[in-house]
Amino acid sequence: MKIKHLIIGCWLSVAGTTAMAQAQYVWKTATTGGYPYKYVTGDPTHSRFYTLKNGLTVILSATPKQPRIQTYIAVKAGSKTDPATNTGLAHYLEHMMFKGTDKFGTLDWAKEKPLLDKIDALYEQYNSTKDEAKRKEIYKQIDQTSGEAAKFAIANEYDKAMAGMGAQGSNAFTSFEQTVYTEDIPSASVDKFLTLQAERFRKPVLRIFHTELEAVYEEKNRGLDSDPRKVSEAMFAALFPNNNYGKQTTIGTVEHLKNPSLNKIRAYYNSYYVPNNMGIIMSGDFNPDVMIKKIDQHFGYMARKAVPAYTFGPEQPITSPVKRDVYGPTPENLTVAFRFPGASTRDAQMLNLMSDILTNGKAGLFDLDLVKQQKLLSASAYSYILKDYSALVLQGNPVKGQTLEDVRNLMLAEITKLKKGEFADDLLPSIVNNYKKSVIQQNEEYGSRAGNLMDAFTSGVDWKTNVSLVSDLSKITKAQIVAFANKYLNDNNYVIVYKHQGEDKNIVKVDKPTITPVSVNREAQSPFLKKVNDMPANAVQPVWLDFNRDIQRAKAGQLDVLTVQNKDNALFRLYYRYDMGSWNNKLLPVATQYLQFLGTDKMSSEDISKAFYKLAASFSVNAGPEITTVSINGLQENFTKAVALYEDLIANCKADPKALEGLKARLKKSRENAKLNKAAIMSGLMSYARYGAQNPFNNVLSNEELDAIKAEDLVNLLHSLATYKHTILYYGPQTATALATSLTSLHKMPAQFAAYPEAKKFTLTKEDKSRVLFANFDMVQAEINWIRNEGKFDAAKMPTIELYNNYFGGGMSSIVFQTIRESKALAYSTYASYASPAKKEDNSYFVAYVGTQADKFNDAVKGMNELLNDLPESEKVVTVARDNIRKSLETDRITQDGILFTYLNAKRRGIDVDDRKETYAALGNLKYSDIQAFHNAEVKDKPFTYCIVASEKRLTDDDLKKYGELTKLNLTQIFGY
Structure with missing residues (x-):
């Protein structure tokens, strides 16, 4: 499910007059090349809105910065329009739209079709049968017939075709009222892309259905393990009892998942996948x-057709708080939601503005009163904009010792302040100024443009409203906001969801059916796809970085200054990069967090946050294991003020013992919460697997060390940060020389830089036997990572590694995905990768992953182990992988500050050139034999450490011991506290 916010499309100076604004943003029409289109005057994206004769909407926003195009094919239909008797159907269909038609995805349609027709009939029989024994017999027939039909199918032919074009991000998503198919393609491949897409949407064939349905089961079980999803579903059910936003979920019920109907899926496709209900959106x-x-x-x-109207009973006013309780293993939290009108209304614009008054990351009421004052562990407010209705959602996490009632009272107290107008008079213009910066950032990227246009289309929002939004919001007064808040927010008209930590006794997982692996026919290719692949495409010349040419250099005192000039707009991004981190000093991450709660003699912490926000600027200090980065960004016109503000804070911040006590409490609660997070637990297991008991993951302060920290120690560390040598990086309008000159007075530097503290060293484990590391977590699924340490970084191997990863484990056309998910239906998510280190002196490592139902654990491990020990050969997949890398490299443009970080990353690996050039040059000579030789040397028959997070109630010790020496780790061993 995708959280959607109303998208900002343009900016106008707050000083503009009302008359000017009204004149600037209007719809107009034009015709070129025989095609009429509409556009909005003053639209910086220069978007054109076409409607073809059959009703298909086409939205085009051209920007030539990179030779690529972000495409969306959007259908205005989603889970909201699912039949009540077949929930999850729109999402099913989304999955099946990758399976091909009668022209591609098939070896012999004449032989395949009768078998698919038989499967259709068997599913209808299965769904109408209640006797479980008879259902099992019917399912055996479905499984058997599906295996016969799969012999004539070409699994993943769509994915291989798109990968061969150089596409990136091939995917789709379904939400309440949208199903969207997304591709990022080289502009030279557009003819191939359109030919394939036109065929894809002509008449999809629902082949290889039962294995794909199993992938949806896996997705459902992942949802059952997701407490945030359960909270969201409970919130929507309570907020919208008369609308399918609340009555149905996107993925559907377990009962409906168990009883799918292919006939119903086709009926849904025929009803909603019609041109007058669809849009093609492109930017690039x-x-x-x-x-x-x-x-x-x-x-x-495509033929125009009447679309079934979605009707619903209007929601009745909420007159008293509607309470819901959700249980699960993750930390407790609270969600409060108020109902608002839908996306196309002016109230939705006001809602977005009001949510930013509450939370904007710097100067909102929640930011200053709840987060900055450390009254809650975290707190946020955001708008959730949908077509029929919207919502203001408040979320809060308690600090240790707080109840969820305390969280509710604190958040609702801020709502009371909002209704009374107890917020700074300059907050509204500051929000508008930050919108201005945000829009410039969004319009820099072709992907952001396309996403904004797509969201507006599926939500039914007039693009003119987006384009004029900043201008419109600049006219809204504080009195109007206060009146709006009092209209919609009162003491009783909300939904409140209490997320408790505890066992969810309502979970009913989707059980594993018996599935015989199906053929994937890797080497096959349909005549249609051969025709597509043979279509001519304009050659695109790759563009490699020349670090001497593309980076300007200067000196600010003794410091190196590296810059790339921004010639497109007035934004800047400045970085101070230090070659030290938590491995040098475990206090450093705590100190950088402490900084956000500190002030100086002249300004409080709240004053500093408000000052940055007023400048439409921001700063952050991030201490990683080996690198600490200060980041300052904003409008160049405010560069001097923003940098001076940070420099004053870092040099003159004052110790605040009360703030430190609050921070310690927050850190302790965050640590407790991390132990309830399965992803964090898995990260700890993997670090333990690579380095043993003393590893980077648990290289943190003990609870005793945390308690012993003094405010003066942290402040002294912050004051001393500038005394360590660092590199200055900048992307912005200034030249390197001009920047260095300005920083000489702004950026304090010592006469002599201090030496970095010695970094802690970690010893890699020896891979002499297979081991199993297990951590218990209350969950439906089992998550497995295979991991082993490899050799030192070798630049000469990079081309082979790139091809190997693409071939074996990366993406939907890879061997791992085709086998584990498509053929054997063992997982929703699976991959494998040989990971190169960040530094030349470090070791590479190999990792493979499967997330599967616990009752499929042994099958999943067996399936992956077979691939690790016996690499399947497919010249077709090698060709697809090679083409994907080649065309991606040809159209890849590293720009802006990406040039600077690419240079620094290369430097850490001992490389002084753009290594993409070497990969590109070597690709043509690499064959399957090279991949196989690499696999045999690095992976085949090697011992692995199996990192497993699962419920000990669902996996036995005997299951685990099959794969190696078993060690069950407790959370203290994993986390180090």
């Missing part, structure tokens, strides 16, 4: 006049 490198003609030629065949 193309000529709109040419692109619209191409789209019309490919999609003009």
Whole structure:
């Protein structure tokens, strides 16, 4: 499920007059190349809105910065329009849209079709049968017939075709009222892309269904293990009892998942996948006049059809708090939600503005009163905008000793302040100024443009509203906001969801059916796809970085200054990068967190946050294991003020014992919460697997050391930060020389830099036998990571590693995905990768992953081990992998501050050139034999450490001991406290 916020489309100076704003943003029409379109004057994205004769909406926003295009094919239908008797159906269909048609995805349609028809009939029989014994017999027939049909199917042919074009991010998602198919393609591949997509949406075939259905089961079980998903579903059910936002979930009920109907899926497709209910949205490198003609030629065949209207009873006012309780193993928290009108209303705009008054990361009421004052562990407010209704959602996490009632009272007290107008008069113009910066950032990227346009289309929001939003919001007064808050927020009209820590006794997992692995026919290719692949494409010349040419250099005192000039807009990003981190001093991460709660003699911590926000600027200090980075960004016009503000804080921050006590309490609660987070537990297991009991993950302060910290120690460490040598990085309008000159007076530097504290060293474990590390967690699934340490970094192996990863374990066209998910239906998510280190003196490591139902654990481990020990050969997949890498590299453009970080990353590996060039040059000579030789040397028949997080109630010791020496780790061993 995707959280959607109303998207900002443009900015206007707050000083603009009302008359100017009204004149600037209007819909107009134009015609070029025989195609009429609409556009909004003053739209910086220059988006064109076409409607083809069959009703298909086409939205094009051209920007030539990179030779790529972000595409969305969006359908205005989702779980909201699922039949009540077949919930989850829109999501099923999304999965099946990757399976092909009668022209691709099949070896022999004439032989495959009768078998698929038989499967259809068997599912209808299965769904109408109540006797469990008879159902099992019918399912055996479904499994057997599916295996026969799969012999004529080409699994993942769509994915391989897109990968071969150089596509990235091939995926789709389903939400309440949208199903969206997304691709990021090279602009040179657009003809191939449109040919494939037009065929894909013509008449999808629901082949290899029962294994894909099993992947959906896995997705459902992942949802059952997700406490945030359960909270969200409970909130929507209480907030919208008359609307399918609350009556149905996107993934559907367990009962409906067990009883799918292919006939119902086709009926849904025929009802909603029609051109007048769909949109094609593109942003990137193309000529709109040419692109619209191409789209019309490919999609003009689609026939307009009446779309079933979605009707619902209006929600009745909430007159007293609606309470819901959710249980699960993760930390307790609280959610409060108020109901608002839908996306296309002016109230939705006001809601977004009001949510930013509560939370904006710097100067909102929640930011200053609850987070900055450390009254809660975390607190936020955000708007959730949907077509029929919207919501203001408040979320809070307690500090140690607080009840959820305390959290509720603190958050609702801030709502009372909002309703009374107890917020700074300059907060509204500050929000608008930050919107201005945000819009500039969004319009820099073709992907952001396309995403904004797609969201507006599926939500039914007039793009003119987006374009004029900043101008419109700049006219809203504090009195209007106060009146709006009092209209919609009162003491009783909300939903409140209490997330308790404890066992969820309502979980009913989807049980494992018996599935015989199906054929995937890796080497096969349909005539249709051969035709697509043979289509000509304009050659694109790769562009490699030249670090001497692309980076400007200067000196600020003794410090190196590396810059890339921003010639597109007025934004800057400045970094101070230190070659030390928590491995040098375990106090450093605590000190950098402490900084956000400190002030100086002249300004309080709250004053500093408000000052940064007023400048539309921000700063952060992040202490990693080996590198600490100070980041300052904003509008160049405020560069001097923003940098001076940070420099004054870091040099003159004052010890605040009360703030430290609050921070210690927050850290202790965060530590407790981390032990209730399965992802954190798995990270700890993997670090333990690589380094043993003393490892980077648990290289943290003990509870006793944390208690002993003094405020003066942390402040002294912060004051001393500038005394260590660092590199200055900058992306912005200034030249390197000009920047160095300005920083000479702004950035304090000592006459002599201090030496870095010696970094802690960690010893890698010896991979002499297979081991199993197990951590218990109350969950439906079992998560398994295979991990082993490999050799030192070797730049000469990089091309082979790139091809190996793409071939073996990366993406939906890879061997691992095709085998584990498509053929054997053992997981929703699976991958494998040979990971190179960040530094030349460090070791690489190999990792493979499967997340599966606990009752499939042994099958999943067996399936992955077979691949690790016997690499399947497929020249077709090698070709796809090679083409994907080559075309991706040809169209990859490293820009902005990405150039600086690419240079520094290369330098850490002992490389002084753009290593992509070497990979590109070597690709043509690499074959399957090279991949196999690499696999045999690094992976085949090697001992692994199995890192497993699962419920000990669902896996036995005997299950675990099959794979190696078993060690069950407790949370103190994993976390170090």
